[in-house]
Amino acid sequence: MAVMTRPRPAAAHAALPVRRYRLDTKGAPYAFVAPFFVVFGVFGLFPLVYTGYVSLTGWRADTPGSESAFVGWRNYVALWHDPFFWNAVKNTIGIGLISTVPQLLLALGVAHLLNYKLRGRTLIRMGVLLPNVTSVAAVTIIFVQLFGRDYGMVNWLLGLVGVDHVDWQAGTWTSWIAISVIVTWRWTGYNALIYLAGMQAIPFELYESAALDGASRWRQFRTITVPMLRPTILFTVIVSTIGSLQLFGEPLLFNTSQTPTTGGSQHQFQTLALYTYDQFWQKFKYGYGAAISWAMFGIIALFVAVNLVAARRMRGVDAS
Amino acid sequence: MRVAMTRRPALLFGVGAMLVGSLLAGCGSSSDGPAGDNGPVTLTVNLFGDFGYQDLYARYKESHPNITVKQNVTDYGAHHKNLQAHLLSGAGTADIEAIEIGQIAGFRPQAAKFVDFLGQGVRKDQWVDSKWQPATSQDGKALFGLGTDVGGLALCYRSDLLKAAGLPSDRDAVSALFTDWNSYVEVGKQFQAKSPDKNVKWFDAGSNLYNAIIGQSTRNAYDASGKVIVETNPAVKQAWDTTVAAIQAGESAGLAAFSPQWNTGFAKGQFATVTCPSWMMAYIKDNAPDTAGKWDIARIPGTGGGNWGGSYLTVPRASRHQKEAIELAKWLTAPEQEKWLFTNKGNFPSDQALWSQPEVAGYDNPFFNNAPAGKIFSESVKSLKPQILGPHQGDIGNAIGNALTTVEQGTATPDAAWKKAVADVRNIVS
Structure with a gap:
């Protein structure tokens, strides 16, 4: 009997390391990823949820006690009828289109050129990234000088070919173009490097055999490079779309007046992010500002979804 | 104020x-x-x-x-x-x-x-x-x-530019030119017509002129009960109309206050007059050190005061x-x-x-040709009338200023600009 009972404690003793081992293999990965989720929870998820809560209140700085005034969907209803909001949506999409589309095409071209054997290739490849590592404030301040109405270099150059001085901040199109130039200048190199990385993963044999079949460089680019790059292009399109929908620093600093958050004298380049900031931090309408943030989140989610569906469609066409 | x-x-x-x-x-x-x-x-x-x-x-x-x-x-x-x-x-x-x-x-x-x-x-x-x-x-x-x-107001002006346009440049004579804001706008027209350099404008920005005019009224954006009265206050309308008239006469350089272009404007002499609180003296000196002695200070047009x-x-x-x-x-x-x-x-x-x-x-x-700054600004602040202030005073003023900017930029008619200003004010207070 005594013999029978003996193994028991031994088994229990052996189970502990096993459990510890299991905990280690099953639990450790969670512990390793936990820091990200903790940080994300504190700085990402909590603000997101709290903003959602604030957006349902009538909280504004000029009304004491309004922070606990629950108003339901009223802020969102007001938003739906707010011409300034729709103006900001229009501006955001407009600036987004004319900054993203040429930018990505340009980046593709630059990447294609960088993919050739060039002298000092590494230097040039690093060089295209330089605009991206400069600060948005510094870049925009320089561009504001370049786009100056009276003494700006752009107007001076245009003057050489007989074009009258343009007040870049004043017009809708002129301000959109100027801001897009800033965005394009900063991000083309970044996207070019991503494309370049994608291109280098394309087997060289494909080009070789295409060349043997007599395909021109352009033909190679169109029928080998672009299709093989599709996942990379999809990635850059989504990232650029999100980036352009969140456009903030450039239009803020492009406005040199006393009211940088209004996006021009007629709100002609007030983007969604700028309008949120204006309502929240300039007009101190916390509840309403929060509602715009959430609306913006919804719009971005919508755009990304459209992107993905479109991408899937494209792939479907490809397969058939 | x-x-x-x-x-x-x-x-x-x-x-x-x-x-x-x-x-x-x-x-x-x-x-x-x-x-x-x-x-x-x-x-x-x-x-x-x-x-x-x-x-x-x-x-x-x-x-x-x-x-x-x-x-x-x-x-x-x-x-x-x-x-x-x-x-x-x-x-x-x-x-x-x-x-x-x-x-x-x-x-x-x-x-x-x-x-x-x-x-x-x-x-x-x-x-x-x-x-x-x-x-x-x-x-x-x-x-x-x-x-x-x-920040009691005076009028800082470039005596050399006024002289070039055939206007008096002595500070007492300049003060005497402006009995009210309309005469300021009228003299501006003469200046624009006679100034040899057509790139020099009469004043820097419509928003600054508007603020100086409305600053002399006891009621601006708010009434005593705290209600926003921008749309109904006759003083606001009058200040707006006078400013628009001056802009339409081509008197504004369209340089928004505190923009880099405004700072350059002082140095390059792009405007001949600027509404001028005391602290502006240092601002002008800092931004246009080469213009020493060319500036002078006159009394602010209108009923005096303004801040x-x-x-x-x-x-x-x-x-x-x-x-x-x-x-x-x-x-x-x-x-x-x-x-x-x-x-x-x-x-x-x-x-x-x-x-x-x-x-x-x-x-x-x-720096201002030995202008009696102490005397001028003391008199200006003594004539200051208390104005009713409200929580969104600054934002409302900026909204109207931006609307005036659109008139300067030629991107809106005065009527459209006013409607825009009203929409902005409503957005601020509601």
Whole structure:
């Protein structure tokens, strides 16, 4: 009997390391990823949820006690009828289109050129990234000088070919173009490097055999490079779309007046992010500002979804 | 006392700083622990723009060797925004916080979060009503701000440009030209017609002209009950119409205040006149040092008065060194220091007893062709009428200013611009 009972404690003793081992293999990965989720929870998820809560209140700085005034969907209803909001949506999409589309095409071209054997290739490849590592404030301040109405270099150059001085901040199109130039200048190199990385993963044999079949460089680019790059292009399109929908620093600093958050004298380049900031931090309408943030989140989610569906469609066409 | 605007010397830099400002400002509270009566104390002072205090801190240290002052300057917008946020969260305010007159009404609901200076041996009658009233709590019982400078208006002008256009350039003769704002606009037309350089305009920006005109009215954007009356106030309409008439006559250079283009405009002589509070003297000198002697100062057109800028020092109750902070704030706004600030930095003192003292009233500014700045600005502030202020004073003024900018830019007709302004005002208050 005594013999029978003996193994028991031994088994229990052996189970502990096993459990510890299991905990280690099953639990450790969670512990390793936990820091990200903790940080994300504190700085990402909590603000997101709290903003959602604030957006349902009538909280504004000029009304004491309004922070606990629950108003339901009223802020969102007001938003739906707010011409300034729709103006900001229009501006955001407009600036987004004319900054993203040429930018990505340009980046593709630059990447294609960088993919050739060039002298000092590494230097040039690093060089295209330089605009991206400069600060948005510094870049925009320089561009504001370049786009100056009276003494700006752009107007001076245009003057050489007989074009009258343009007040870049004043017009809708002129301000959109100027801001897009800033965005394009900063991000083309970044996207070019991503494309370049994608291109280098394309087997060289494909080009070789295409060349043997007599395909021109352009033909190679169109029928080998672009299709093989599709996942990379999809990635850059989504990232650029999100980036352009969140456009903030450039239009803020492009406005040199006393009211940088209004996006021009007629709100002609007030983007969604700028309008949120204006309502929240300039007009101190916390509840309403929060509602715009959430609306913006919804719009971005919508755009990304459209992107993905479109991408899937494209792939479907490809397969058939 | 209107004011949409204030001194913001380096706007672009400031806005850049604004992006990081909210992060940095979190470090603004007093750093060291509670100290005994004479233990070392570091006081933090949060300002917007240059108050000219740097030399004064050093002098204060001579008599208070245990006090070290750490000054933190952010731009106008970020400064007031951060202060609101820090009061809201109950942490992060400095020991002394400046508030500009265009923003002070927005802090009245939070008056209880500041030290009441009336309990600290401060007499409010050292300032005129128009200065201390805006810094009282809503029940009028507490005073939470000590007046620093005041921005009574004069008209700074380029005597050489006026002479070139065949106009009188002597300051008394120039003052006599403008009986009211309409005559200012009329003289502007003559200037535009006769000035040899067609790139020189009569004034800098429509928004500045508008603010000067409406500043002379007792009622601007708010009535006594706190209602926004922009759409119905005849004074607003009149100021708008006069300004629009001047813009349509081609008199505005269209250079928004505090923009880099505005600063360049001073240096390049792009405009002949500018509405000019006392602190503007230093601003012009800093931005256009080569124009020394070409500037002069005349009386402001209209009924006199009008105010642009001027500030208050406050001590938030959250300060850990309240006693020392109150003492420093009182010292910085004491007559002796205010006098020094006027003659050295151009900030006109808000302490009314100083206005008749010879060092102030008899001060001539050499940069402005020895114009009797002390005399002109004393007279200007004496004719100041108290104006009813409201919490969104600054934003409303800016909205109207932006609408005037669209008229200058030619992107909107005056009617469309006015509608836009009204829509903006409604967006602000509702």
